[in-house]
Amino acid sequence: MSEHLSYEESIKKVYKGLGLLAVVTLVEVFISLLGKGYVPGFKWVENYQVALGIVAIGLIVLSIYKAYFIIYEFMHMRYEVKGLAVSVLLPTVLLIWAIIAFFQEGNAWKDRRQQIEEKNKEEVESAPLEGAIPADTYRLDNLS
Amino acid sequence: MANTDTVLEHDVHGEQGSDWSGGTAPFKTSYGKLMMWYFLLSDAFTFAGFLIAYGALRFSSATWPVPDFVFSTAPFGIHDAPLIFVTIMSFLLIISSVTMVRAVQEGHRENQNGALFWLVLTILGGLGFLSCQAWEWTNLIATEHMSVTTNPFGTHTAAGVYLNEDGSESDEVFDAGDSYLMHKAGGGHGEGEEHGDDHAGEHDYSQGDHAGYFVDDRNFIHRKFKVTEGPDAGQVQTESFGPKAFGALFFFITGFHGFHVFSGVVFLIIIAINVASGIYVQRKNGYEMVEKIGLYWHFVDLVWVFVFLVFYLL
Numbered sequence: 173m174s175e176h177l178s179y180e181e182s183i184k185k186v187y188k189g190l191g192l193l194a195v196v197t198l199v200e201v202f203i204s205l206l207g208k209g210y211v212p213g214f215k216w217v218e219n220y221q222v223a224l225g226i227v228a229i230g231l232i233v234l235s236i237y238k239a240y241f242i243i244y245e246f247m248h249m250r251y252e253v254k255g256l257a258v259s260v261l262l263p264t265v266l267l268i269w270a271i272i273a274f275f276q277e278g279n280a281w282k283d284r285r286q287q288i289e290e291k292n293k294e295e296v297e298s299a300p301l302e303g304a305i306p307a308d309t310y311r312l313d314n315l316s
Numbered sequence: 317m318a319n320t321d322t323v324l325e326h327d328v329h330g331e332q333g334s335d336w337s338g339g340t341a342p343f344k345t346s347y348g349k350l351m352m353w354y355f356l357l358s359d360a361f362t363f364a365g366f367l368i369a370y371g372a373l374r375f376s377s378a379t380w381p382v383p384d385f386v387f388s389t390a391p392f393g394i395h396d397a398p399l400i401f402v403t404i405m406s407f408l409l410i411i412s413s414v415t416m417v418r419a420v421q422e423g424h425r426e427n428q429n430g431a432l433f434w435l436v437l438t439i440l441g442g443l444g445f446l447s448c449q450a451w452e453w454t455n456l457i458a459t460e461h462m463s464v465t466t467n468p469f470g471t472h473t474a475a476g477v478y479l480n481e482d483g484s485e486s487d488e489v490f491d492a493g494d495s496y497l498m499h500k501a502g503g504g505h506g507e508g509e510e511h512g513d514d515h516a517g518e519h520d521y522s523q524g525d526h527a528g529y530f531v532d533d534r535n536f537i538h539r540k541f542k543v544t545e546g547p548d549a550g551q552v553q554t555e556s557f558g559p560k561a562f563g564a565l566f567f568f569i570t571g572f573h574g575f576h577v578f579s580g581v582v583f584l585i586i587i588a589i590n591v592a593s594g595i596y597v598q599r600k601n602g603y604e605m606v607e608k609i610g611l612y613w614h615f616v617d618l619v620w621v622f623v624f625l626v627f628y629l630l
Contacts, residue, residue, distance in 0.1 A: 182421060190414040194407065201403050204629040208524035210398060225494050235625040239618055246614045247415050260353050267364050274368045278375030285376070300503055 189245050200234050203227055203311060342369050356615045361577075363619050366572065367626055370565045377559040381469035383628050385495040391451055399600040402456055402628050405448045409577075412441025413617040416433050420610045421513065428591060431606055438613065442581040445498065449574050453567075461500050461536070467497040470538060470558040475545040479552070484529030484543060491544070501535040530554050566627065569605030573623050576616050584611050 207227035210252065244250045249257050343350060374380050385397030394400070415437040422430030456462045462469065471493060477486040490496075501521030523531045530538040538554040587609050590596060596603045 179421070179425065183418070185419070186414055189417075190410065193410045193413075197403065197410065200629055201399050201624075205355050205384065205398060208382065208398070210384065229569045231625060231629050235621050235629075238621045242413065242614055242621070246413055246617075247611055252345060253343045256345060256350070258355065259343075262356050263357060264360060264364075267361075267368075268363070270368055271371065275375050275606040278372035281372075281376035282378065283548050286378070 185245070189241065193241065196234055196238055200231055203230055203234075318590065320444070346603065346604060348409075348608055351610070352611045352618065354579075356611065359615065360619075363569075363572070364563075366569045367622060370569060370626055371518045373559070373565065374559040376513045377561070379471035379473060381467070381471060381558050381562055382450075382493070382495040383630075385497075386469050387452075387628055389455055399628055401448070401452065402624065405445055405452075406624055407447065408441050408445045409617045409620050412438045412445070413614055415441060416613045420607050421605040423591075423596070426597070426602060428597065431603060432588060432591045435584060435591060439581055439588060442577055442613075446574065446577055446581065448572065449577075453570075456566075460497060464567055466534075467558040467563040467595060468562055469495055469562065470498065470555055470589060471495045473540075473546075474543050474548060476541045476543040476630060479528045479540045479542065481526075481528040483540075484527045489544075490541075495558075496539075496555060498536050498538060498557070501505070501531050501537050549593075570627070573616070573619055576619065580609070580613050580616050583612065 204227070207224055243261075250259075341347070359550060386404055388398045388399040389395050390397050390404075415434045419431050419434035419438060460468065472490050472495075473492055475489070475491045478486045478490070480486045521531050521535070521537060523533060523535065528540055530540065532538065536557075538555050538556065540552055543549050543551050543553060589604055590605065591603070596605065
């Protein structure tokens with residue numbers, strides 16, 4: 173608990189936090205709908221794919237900010253010893269690699285699926301080749 | 317704890333190795349709170365595993381249902397309201413997190429009635445969230461016929477135009493990337509979907525191939541459409557199911573989170589009863605149990621931030 177704050181101050185801080193989280197959530201929903209073309213005018217922007225990428229990064233950054241706020245203010249991580257914060261938060265850094273590796277893997281699955289689909293669509297020429305060796309040339313039962 | 321006093325008597329900072337002689341709490345926090353933090357860390361890894369699996373499978377699919385099309389209904393017959401209902405659910409969790417902080421503060425002041433009051437509000441917030449989720453699941457399962465193995469939400473990969481019942485082109489056009497929901501013949505129709513409502517009931521939805529649609533052996537109506545763009549332009553195609561993984565991931569991940577909320581509500585009720593009984597007044601560590609359940613409850617809110625991000629926003 174925040175020892176350096178008075179009771180009234182800490183209550184005020186809590187309700188400020190509520191307002192902050194609510195505003196950030198509303199901004200997130202607005203940005204998401206903007207990216208999906210619900211807000212008029214956005215879908216005809218140049219480089220729509222790039223715009224979608226920026227929207228996605230913006231949403232992720234805002235979500236991480238919300239997570240930071242919940243951990244540091246509501247869960248009082250700010251007032252804990254530094255060693256506790258490090259021992260809880262540092263292991264989550266491992267997840268960065270997990271995200272990169274598995275998303276790479278997911279893309280590879282998609283490429284492989286497309287490759288198989290294209291191979292399935294390919295048509296093999298069925299006309300007999302000129303001058304080819306007759307099919308029964310090497311058949312053992314012809315020897316007897 | 318009998319020899320705690322003697323250990324604390326000599327200067328712990330001056331002597332080497334005194335940290336090993338006991339009596340001091342690591343990280344200056346209680347055993348229970350520290351272990352709650354580590355439990356939450358392990359739980360975070362479980363959720364991260366689920367969410368990363370969602371990301372990998374979504375990346376591996378050529379198409380993915382657009383969330384604001386899938387989640388555009390709300391109770392009382394509201395439709396075409398993308399993400400509004402889940403935003404309300406998010407607000408419920410955020411508000412219950414704030415009331416939890418207030419309960420912890422009142423616990424610190426040893427204010428029994430205050431702590432109880434805010435705990436009860438937190439429980440109500442949790443129950444409200446669970447009710448919303450129950451409605452959302454009921455709508456998806458009973459009305460829209462999504463299941464762990466079936467995903468009737470598909471996405472068009474090229475622009476085209478739907479066919480009428482008799483096989484002629486209708487004026488219903490769509491773009492690449494637009495999502496659709498396949499309805500079930502004879503079953504309830506999805507509330508507020510963009511198409512399908514106009515031809516309910518009076519038509520022959522017997523199984524098999526029809527001019528404008530195909531009814532499969534589970535009575536799902538696959539509407540036919542003519543592609544107007546890309547390499548397949550001019551072809552008549554039928555709607556197909558969306559990626560199977562969507563239904564499975566949705567029900568497992570939101571179900572796992574909902575189970576956390578449910579068990580959180582159960583623990584909150586137990587602790588509210590303990591607060592009301594006055595048991596924490598006599599305890600040496602006071603209302604620390606309220607703090608521990610508070611950590612858990614905030615974590616549930618924290619996880620929802622990311623479930624909300626990957627399932628509904630992105």
